[in-house]
Amino acid sequence: MLSVAMVCLAAAWVPPRILAAELLSGLGTALGVALVAKSPRKYVRYLPLAIIGGLVFLGAALRSSLRSSNPKNDFLQFYIGAEYVGAKDFYGESSRAASEESRRQGQFPMPFVRLPFYALLLYPLARMRYATAYILWQAGSVLSLLAGSLVWRPYRASVALGCAWSLPIAMVLIRGQDVSLMFLVLSLAVALAYSGKPGLSGGMLAMCAIKWNIVLTLPLLVLKHQSPRFRAAFGLVVLVLIALSYLVAGIDWPAKYIHLILLPELSPHASQMPNLRGLIQQAPFFPYVAAVMASAVLLLDWMVVKSTCTLEYKMAATLVSSILLSPHAYVYDCAVLIPFLVAVAYQTTRTGLRYMSILLLTPALYALLSLPGCYFIPSAALLVFLIVLAIDASRQQGNPTPAARDLRRAEVSG
DSSP: HHHHHHHHHHTSOOOOOHHHHOOOOOHHHHHHHHHHHHHHGGGGGHHHHHHHHHHHHHHHHHHTSSSSOOOOOTTHHHHHHHHHOTTHHHHHHHHHHHHHHHTTOOOOOOOOOOOOOOHHHHHHHHHHHHHHHHHHHHHHHHHHHHHHHTHHHHHHHHHHHHHTHHHHHHHHHHTOOOOHHHHHHOOOOOOOHHHOOOOHHHHHGGGGGGGGGOOOTTTHHHOOOSSSSHHHHHHHHHHHHHHHHHHHHHHHHHHHHHHHHGGGGSSOHHHHHHHHHHTTTTTTHHHHHHHHHHHHHHHHHHHHHHHSOOOOHHHHHHHHHHHHHOOOOOOOGGGGGGHHHHHHHHOOHHHHHHHHHHHHHHHHHGGGSSSOTTTTHHHHHHHHHHHHHHHHTTTTOOOOOOHHHHHHHHHHHH
């Protein structure tokens, strides 16, 4: 099985006791995934119980994130960035303030690394006490995940299950990250597209500029979209967000922003990133190998988005390829994959692709990012998924297969 094979590949670098524990975990995960992938309808009846168990797992993560009134996580950069809206030197002043405070808390420097318009959207939080703003932020994060899951009719229960047992989502809550907002934006964009509102869908998808580093290949999808209204709305909203950024941070913000995000200290633990950088960082002739693999990832993504497969297939390819190509991606960024992995698992008739989709929903795979010598395995799994997805996309003709429709009815009735 693939997950067992991936664990075994790391045997030469992992201490025996750690390897034994991880091998058992890998075997258990592989067995569970294989059973569900082979006959998913058989296990639909257990969804409610599994979701409850997962919520206990997420509750523990949320409790730890709220344990302190002054938590050490990424919310600091969002709060301070919002405080400096309208400052003469937006990035300079907010970076100095955030870095000073993060060092005082014992964290690595944490300046505001989003586009300026986002700080304007967060401005109301900066008018509150830090502890109050943080509680509202985490409540909004949970509500975003809940709302995003509910729009995925009719397999919302499976999306909820994927969220409840997601290690990336647990890390979103622990780190006070904003990936849950991206989860909601992407879910609404797909729901609007299927509601016959391509303009609203394109405009909503443009809001992914909030965290553009995990949607790097999105322009390819927009370029190949059949609706002119979708493309026009996407472009219009992007222009509005750029104009707001100039309003917030002044005429020279792009140069300052580029200088900021290129600072090496803002990407710690690069070997633990689920991207190409984490996969081949130790490879000989790294720049050349990286260029070849990046080209291959772009080609695979293009194969999917130009085909006649479903929008869920195209979004899955877009997000996976973007995470692989991004020079700055962490485990919590993979939370945006959940609904699209579920959709692909339902729509495909290939057991191998369904297996890979479910495997990428399990927490055991992402846990490997914390084990020395195993960092590359999640990245490799994402790459394998993209390859299999591209192979299957040519056979996906824009509608769920009869088998997928049966699975949907089974979940609704279950």
